[in-house]
Each structure stands twice: as C-alpha cells, then as structure tokens.
Amino acid sequence: MIEVKEISKNYGRKKILKGVSFTANKGEITCLIGINGVGKTTILNAIMALTPINQGQILMNGEPINEQSFEKITFIPDAITMLPSMKIEDALGFMNDFYACWNQERATELLAFFKLNKEERISSLSKGNTAKVNLLLGLALDVDYVLMDEPFSGIDIFSREEIANVFTSHLIENRGVIITTHEISDIEHLIDKVVLLDDGKVTKEFNAEEAREDEGKSVVDVMREVYRR
Amino acid sequence: MNVNFNTRDPVYLQIIRYFKEQIANGELAPGEEIPSRRELANRLKINPNTAQRAYKEMEEQNLIHTERNHPSKITTDEKVLGKVREELLVEAVDTFVTSVRSINIPVEELLNLVRTKYTKSDNKED
Amino acid sequence: MKNYLKLVNFEFNRLAKLFAVLLGITFLAQIGGVIVLSKKYLNVANERIYEDMIPKAQFIAEFGQMNFLQVARSAFFMGPIALCIAGVAFYIFLIWYRDWFGKNTFIYRLLMLPTTRLNIFYAKLTNILLLTFGFVAFQIIFLPIETTVFKWMMPSEFRNDMNVIEILQSMPELSIIFPNSFLEFILYYGAGLMVVSVLFTAILLERSFKWKGIFAGIIYSLVAVAVLISPVLLHEFVLNGFFYPIELFLLEIVMGLIIIAGSIWMSAFLLKKKITV
Structure with missing residues (x-):
C-alpha cells in the first residue's frame, strides 16, 4: 500500500499542496483527478522523492521510500526519461543495466504490443510512439507500483486506445497503479479508486464501483457535486 | 463482444446482465466456456477487478461454474437457465407496463395491440 | 560500485x-x-x-x-x-x-x-x-x-x-597542466578536484532552490575559499608567521580535503532531500 499522509508543498509563498492524504492499494488502479495546476504531478514527484515536501510523510508498505524502493515502485512521467539520441534498444539496454527488476521478456512483448521498432531513435518517434516507449520503460519493470502522469494526454486517439488496452491486460495485473488525469471519461470503467483534488486538498476519495452501486452516481456525477460546491 | 456501458449503473451488474441476455437468447449455450476474467476485462475495456467481481457474483447465482484451473463454464442447470429467461422477461414486461400505465389504456386493447405489433415485427425480421 | x-x-x-x-x-x-x-x-x-x-x-x-x-x-x-x-x-x-x-x-x-x-x-x-x-x-x-x-x-x-x-x-x-613531479600532479589535480566538487555543490544548490540557490551557491563557494585561505590569513595576520612553511602546506592540504569532504556531504544531502526535477 502507498500511503500519502498530510503532505504539504510550497512553491515560494504559494501553497500548492495543503495536507494531501490518500492511500493506493496493490491490485487497484487509483486515479488522481483535478484541474491542471492542482498539484497532481507534484504528488507523484513527491512520492518518488523527485521533489522535497514541506510537511507530511509518504510510505510504501509502511516504509519511507528510498533508492532501494525503486526496484518496487516506478514512475512514468509525461515526458520520456531517456536521451533523444538513444535508439529504443539502447534505452532498454540502459534499463537492463541498472534495474534488477527489469523484465526483458516483457519488454519484448511490449515492443510487439505497441508495434515499435527498436532500431528507431527516440528523437525521431511520433508523439504517440514516444508515449508508448515511455510507458514500456516503466511497465517492463517488475515492480509492485506504477505511477503514471497523464498517460492519455496529448496523443492521438489510436495511441490512446492502445494505451488503455494496457490497463486491462496482464501487464497491469496485481500491481498498484496511480494515474493522474484531468479527463476522466476515457477511463471511467477502468479505474477502481478516485481521489478528487481541489485547491491543494483531497476533496473526496471513493471507489468508483461503490459510487455507482450505492448511490447510482457515475464518477462524473460525483465530480460535479464536489466541484460545484 | 461489445457492450455499451452506461456510467451510472455498477459495471459488474451490467456485465451480469449482458451474460444473462446472451444466455436467454441462446448466444451462450449451457456448458459453454466463457472468457477468463482477464480476457473479459480486456475485451470490454473494463477494470479486471470489476470483471472478477462480476464472475464471483455469477458463481454465487449459479450462472457459471468454475473448477480449479479450468475456464469458467455456463451452467447446465435447467432450473437456473429457466429462471434467467423468466427474470429478463419479467423485468422487460415490468418496464413496459410502467411506461404504458401512464397512458391509461384498457388491458384488452393493449394486449391486442401488443399481439399485432409483436407478430408484425416477427414477420418483418423473417 | x-x-x-x-x-x-x-x-x-x-x-x-x-x-x-x-x-x-x-x-x-x-x-x-x-x-x-x-x-x-x-x-x-x-x-x-x-x-x-x-x-x-x-x-x-x-x-x-x-x-x-x-x-x-x-x-x-x-x-x-x-x-x-x-x-x-x-x-x-x-x-x-x-x-x-x-x-x-x-x-x-x-x-x-x-x-x-x-x-x-x-x-x-x-x-x-x-x-x-x-x-x-x-x-x-x-x-x-x-x-x-x-x-x-x-x-x-x-x-x-x-x-x-x-x-x-x-x-x-x-606546468599546471603538465606537472613536473608526482607531488605537483597530486596537488594541482587535487586542487582541481576540489574546485569541481565545490562548483558541483553550487550547481546542486541552484537546482534545489532555484534563485535562492544561486545565492546559496555563491555563498557556499565563498565559504570554501575562506576555509581554504584561513590558515594563510591566520598565519599572516593573527599568529605573526607562527607556522613553518611545511606546516602551512600540510594545513592547506587538510583544508582542501575538508572542502572536498564537505562538498560531497552537502551534495549527498541535496540529492537525497532537496533536489527537484
């Protein structure tokens, strides 16, 4: 379980996060929703110790996150994390060199799944294919938790469908996934848990299926209620 | 396999309903193997946990059976199958009756109309 | 490793x-x-x-x-x-x-x-x-x-x-680039290493604290310079030529090592706790 406990973050005088708390379970897809600039990316960065927080605590399975945790948790940011001059296979080689949890078989499978040519240079990839390589780099790690920042934004509809397919495939199975988005409708049926963010705080944390079952409300219905207040 | 999910009903119930419809109209034969949970999630683009929940529920209702390490199969229990058909029918008729009741029409007239319409659409389909 | x-x-x-x-x-x-x-x-x-x-x-x-x-x-x-x-x-x-x-x-x-x-x-x-x-x-x-x-x-x-x-x-x-003796080599390149480690620390300060970090980096560099020349200043102005040249020389080496160690410690801290992407 990932526990985010009362984290606060200031940029200068601006308070971007004001005590955010939520949990994300293994085997579930947790979705952080909020308008742009609400600090979704900052939360993911903070979980990975890529930016300091002013207050609060982040735990994975009860332990603070350190370098060793990166064999158990990974993050797929919205930009690719490899050098443009690298070929796809160089990037895979780099991952293989440094991560014990790198799964080359799965990487090969993902290359086929996304129809990528490993000879191609990252700098020459289309936007959609760059996003796919980026996703591949994270998903071919045998980690328990995967964080994804806006995996669907800014790419064409076909790439989006392919990426959505990943979420329902064995590639995600049994992992804990946290994704951020400002556009829910594509993935409403894919997610387990919804964490709504507004003004630096969590305004509601709920299970999507329970909201439908207990209250007959869609995720968007709940969002409308929360954000209208 | 194509289901248009609505966003307000629990997805797992929509899946169960889909299976019931398939059973009732004979698309799924008694004893037929159905996709694994993973496959179903993938085909319908839904969360695997939801697919799992739907299957669990269907197992509880005896609609499907799963033996260890084997694919799940549609039940061969005539009683259960009959109930599915009946349930769907009753549900459809209930909806129909509710909406028709507001028009306040004598039942004989309604039944005649239903008879002509139903056979007519039958013929058209043939 | x-x-x-x-x-x-x-x-x-x-x-x-x-x-x-x-x-x-x-x-x-x-x-x-x-x-x-x-x-x-x-x-x-x-x-x-x-x-x-x-x-x-x-x-x-x-x-x-x-x-x-x-x-x-x-x-x-x-x-x-x-x-x-x-x-x-x-x-x-x-x-x-x-x-x-x-x-x-x-x-x-x-x-x-x-x-x-x-x-x-x-x-x-x-x-x-x-x-x-x-x-x-x-x-x-x-x-x-x-x-x-x-x-x-x-x-x-x-x-x-x-x-x-x-x-x-x-x-x-x-001769700074091509030292004439092994000792000179160690000294010149050791000093180079020290300068680079101080600059790296200053860069990490900037990367951690942005604008404020630039000032922190400059201050850190000045402190390093002060630490480095402190034995010479003491020797000249406070202790009236107290040290033998060899003692002063060794003190300078110690100061250089302190600066390198301090820079590594500081950089480790910044990379672990303060760095931001």
Whole structure:
C-alpha cells in the first residue's frame, strides 16, 4: 500500500499542496483527478522523492521510500526519461543495466504490443510512439507500483486506445497503479479508486464501483457535486 | 463482444446482465466456456477487478461454474437457465407496463395491440 | 560500485563526441601551426639567402635557429589548449544542466535509479577528471608527432631539436597542466578536484532552490575559499608567521580535503532531500 499522509508543498509563498492524504492499494488502479495546476504531478514527484515536501510523510508498505524502493515502485512521467539520441534498444539496454527488476521478456512483448521498432531513435518517434516507449520503460519493470502522469494526454486517439488496452491486460495485473488525469471519461470503467483534488486538498476519495452501486452516481456525477460546491 | 456501458449503473451488474441476455437468447449455450476474467476485462475495456467481481457474483447465482484451473463454464442447470429467461422477461414486461400505465389504456386493447405489433415485427425480421 | 562504474561509462559515452571534436581541433590546429610557422620561417630564410644573398650561416646567426617552442608559444598551440580548458569548464555545468533541460528530462531517470544518488555525483565528477586527463594524455601523445612533423618540415641546420620533456620544462605556463613531479600532479589535480566538487555543490544548490540557490551557491563557494585561505590569513595576520612553511602546506592540504569532504556531504544531502526535477 502507498500511503500519502498530510503532505504539504510550497512553491515560494504559494501553497500548492495543503495536507494531501490518500492511500493506493496493490491490485487497484487509483486515479488522481483535478484541474491542471492542482498539484497532481507534484504528488507523484513527491512520492518518488523527485521533489522535497514541506510537511507530511509518504510510505510504501509502511516504509519511507528510498533508492532501494525503486526496484518496487516506478514512475512514468509525461515526458520520456531517456536521451533523444538513444535508439529504443539502447534505452532498454540502459534499463537492463541498472534495474534488477527489469523484465526483458516483457519488454519484448511490449515492443510487439505497441508495434515499435527498436532500431528507431527516440528523437525521431511520433508523439504517440514516444508515449508508448515511455510507458514500456516503466511497465517492463517488475515492480509492485506504477505511477503514471497523464498517460492519455496529448496523443492521438489510436495511441490512446492502445494505451488503455494496457490497463486491462496482464501487464497491469496485481500491481498498484496511480494515474493522474484531468479527463476522466476515457477511463471511467477502468479505474477502481478516485481521489478528487481541489485547491491543494483531497476533496473526496471513493471507489468508483461503490459510487455507482450505492448511490447510482457515475464518477462524473460525483465530480460535479464536489466541484460545484 | 461489445457492450455499451452506461456510467451510472455498477459495471459488474451490467456485465451480469449482458451474460444473462446472451444466455436467454441462446448466444451462450449451457456448458459453454466463457472468457477468463482477464480476457473479459480486456475485451470490454473494463477494470479486471470489476470483471472478477462480476464472475464471483455469477458463481454465487449459479450462472457459471468454475473448477480449479479450468475456464469458467455456463451452467447446465435447467432450473437456473429457466429462471434467467423468466427474470429478463419479467423485468422487460415490468418496464413496459410502467411506461404504458401512464397512458391509461384498457388491458384488452393493449394486449391486442401488443399481439399485432409483436407478430408484425416477427414477420418483418423473417 | 558496479552502478557507479556503469554510470561513469554511460556519462563518458555522452561526452565522447565533444571530447573527440576538441581533440581533433587541437591536433589539426597544432599540426597546422607547425606547418604554417615552419613555412613562414623557411620563406624568410629563402628570401634572405636566395634574394638578399646573405650566407646561410650569417642568417642563422642573425635570425637564430627555429625551435619547437616558437610553435608551442603560438596561438596555434595555446589556442586549442585554452579551448579545451574552456570546454572542461563549460562541461562542468553542462554535465548537470543538460539532464534537466529539453523535453526529454533525463534527470527523472537518473534520480529514479535504484542506486544511491551520490553515485550520479561521483560519476559526473569522474568524467570531468577523465575529460581533463584525456586532454592531457592526448597532448602528450600529440607532442612527439608534432615534433616529428617539425623535423620533416625543417632542414636540420635551421632547427634546434628539443624532446617532449625539454619542451614542457621550458614552458612554466603549462606546468599546471603538465606537472613536473608526482607531488605537483597530486596537488594541482587535487586542487582541481576540489574546485569541481565545490562548483558541483553550487550547481546542486541552484537546482534545489532555484534563485535562492544561486545565492546559496555563491555563498557556499565563498565559504570554501575562506576555509581554504584561513590558515594563510591566520598565519599572516593573527599568529605573526607562527607556522613553518611545511606546516602551512600540510594545513592547506587538510583544508582542501575538508572542502572536498564537505562538498560531497552537502551534495549527498541535496540529492537525497532537496533536489527537484
């Protein structure tokens, strides 16, 4: 379980996060929703110790996150994390060199799944294919938790469908996934848990299926209620 | 396999309903193997946990059976199958009756109309 | 350790192109210098001997023989060395900043490696040293090639031969780059290492705190300078020449080591707790 406990973050005088708390379970897809600039990316960065927080605590399975945790948790940011001059296979080689949890078989499978040519240079990839390589780099790690920042934004509809397919495939199975988005409708049926963010705080944390079952409300219905207040 | 999910009903119930419809109209034969949970999630683009929940529920209702390490199969229990058909029918008729009741029409007239319409659409389909 | 070496290798591959280009420029410019300056000397000699009819011996007595130092002191030779020094200085900053800039943010990957983040620091530091030693080593390889070309160009009566060691010893301005003894080597390059580690810390301060970090970086650098010269200041102004030169020297070495250790500690802290992508 990932526990985010009362984290606060200031940029200068601006308070971007004001005590955010939520949990994300293994085997579930947790979705952080909020308008742009609400600090979704900052939360993911903070979980990975890529930016300091002013207050609060982040735990994975009860332990603070350190370098060793990166064999158990990974993050797929919205930009690719490899050098443009690298070929796809160089990037895979780099991952293989440094991560014990790198799964080359799965990487090969993902290359086929996304129809990528490993000879191609990252700098020459289309936007959609760059996003796919980026996703591949994270998903071919045998980690328990995967964080994804806006995996669907800014790419064409076909790439989006392919990426959505990943979420329902064995590639995600049994992992804990946290994704951020400002556009829910594509993935409403894919997610387990919804964490709504507004003004630096969590305004509601709920299970999507329970909201439908207990209250007959869609995720968007709940969002409308929360954000209208 | 194509289901248009609505966003307000629990997805797992929509899946169960889909299976019931398939059973009732004979698309799924008694004893037929159905996709694994993973496959179903993938085909319908839904969360695997939801697919799992739907299957669990269907197992509880005896609609499907799963033996260890084997694919799940549609039940061969005539009683259960009959109930599915009946349930769907009753549900459809209930909806129909509710909406028709507001028009306040004598039942004989309604039944005649239903008879002509139903056979007519039958013929058209043939 | 294994991850450190992998990172060193990876970083080196990234700078290999720049390294090769600078080496190429150095080699071509220096060989070019040998050719151009020899030709110039020979042109003058030809003019005087064949047109003005001055005897060869008189010309040599008047003009002097040409030796390699005339090439080595020219812009053809020193220019590329200065360029390489500037290249290293520039690379001290580039080696960090290029990971943050551009739409491919490689710093995410580096900071998410399952290895202590200090390895990133060590790997980059090692690469600056490798780059520097690489230039020095290749310069030492280039020199005999250049003197050989010089011999081809110049008839023996016009030239005064020097070997590589003689050339380097006659150029005190290069003794920092090509130290004359092992002790000097350790001292000069140790001092270089210290400067680079202080600059790296300043860069990490800037990367951690942005605008405020620039000031913190400047202050950190000033503190380092103050620590370094504190024994000398004490010696001169407070203790009235209390230390023997050798004691002062050892104290300076200790101060240098303290600064290196302090920079590593500070950088480790920043990379672990304060750095931001």
